[in-house]
Amino acid sequence: MSETVFTYGAPSLKFGPGASRELAHDLTALGARRVLLVTDRGVAATGHPARIVDSLDAAGLAVTTYDRSRVEPTDASLTEAAAFARETGPYDAVLAVGGGSSIDTAKAVSLLTTNPGEVLDYVNPPVGGGRAPTEPLLPMVAVPTTTGTGSESTTVCVLDVLAQRVKSGISHPRLRPALAVVDPDLTTSQPAMVTASSGLDILCHALESYTARWYSDFDAKRPEQRVPYCGANPVADLFARQALTLLAGSFRAAIRDPSDRRAREAMALAATYAGLGIGSAGVHIPHANAYPIAGRVRDYRPAGYPQDAAMVPHGMAVALTAPAAFRFTFGATPERHLDAARLLEPDATGSGPDLLPAVVLRLMQDVGMPNGLGAVGYAEPDVTDLAAGALQQQRLLSIAPRPAAEEDLAAIIADSLELW
Structure with a gap:
């Protein structure tokens, strides 16, 4: 049932x-x-x-x-x-x-x-x-x-x-x-890389909640069995789509000019909307991959963050495999992937699995993200270990619109070693 x-x-x-x-x-x-x-x-x-x-x-x-x-x-x-x-x-x-x-x-x-x-x-x-x-x-x-x-x-x-x-x-x-x-006034002091990384977290929150497995595709549960992440649903969809629309008009502007109050306020509202979306629908493959990417970092130290310890900031770790992940999930909900791409880039053309990844990659380049997992210290021999770590995140993977086995995760991660 x-x-x-x-x-x-x-x-x-x-x-x-x-x-x-x-x-x-x-x-x-x-x-x-x-x-x-x-x-x-x-x-x-x-x-x-x-x-x-x-x-x-x-x-x-x-x-x-x-x-x-x-x-x-x-x-x-x-x-x-x-x-x-x-x-x-x-x-x-x-x-x-x-x-x-x-x-x-x-x-x-x-x-x-x-x-x-x-x-x-x-x-x-x-x-x-x-x-x-x-x-x-x-x-x-x-x-x-x-x-x-x-x-x-x-x-x-x-x-x-x-x-x-x-x-x-x-x-x-x-x-x-x-x-x-x-309070958007509190965000004007964040460094450019923090704005970029946290902004990509907004992006992936919205994209993952909007492309998540639909709530009624799950088996019926008793009230006490229901969890906060219940899959895509009509209310979460509203927040996710609005977050993408706000990002489209403000993300690049906030990077170009940190003092742009209009862009900062739009980014803060986009973050709020995306957070309200994932609080119900949840996130899936990019976030599952991000956990081992951040947890197994060796010596990468991004600008704008504390330099006393290696880290891959959370939003960066999520975004680095997002293009390949959305290419993988496209077949489950093509119309949602295409709709999301056009919310972010209204002039984007195309109708296949590469459209949303291409839009995301252009945005990542424009805000200064590293060129793939290789740029933050990972290489081909790390793929198996990272995939095994991602596989542990079953709470997230269960929400993916398409089942992802360990070999699927490994292929997504391998495709993300270099992005452009």
């Missing part, structure tokens, strides 16, 4: 220039008096967290700042953040100010300070134990300072599991923030 029900969940949303100046009101409305602000040192250097702390102090809230969130969190960094919260708490709420890394760190803090167990107990199987929280989490307010991750809207915390050299996630509806406060 086929599924007849889809679910949709989203945080309360406050959007617009200056929205972050109202956080004292928002946190007080949640009943918070003692607040843990979670950020990272790069974002702290912009002055945004300090300004927010001053406004909260002036309103009589007691704020403690944790500024050691790791860009691309690990199980170790999340454990450290939770230990800090336990030692300095208790708190009434958690406030995340930063990119997806800070927001995901705050999600883990909220989880691990209210529920028993360690990080790996909650990580999705087969990497971790897949435990579900049994106790309510602390209310969380997410204030993104990058335009892309969508973490302010989702039920997922993404992390690198160091011992297994793989990126995975914790997924549960209780991880969704109570409130997302999206």
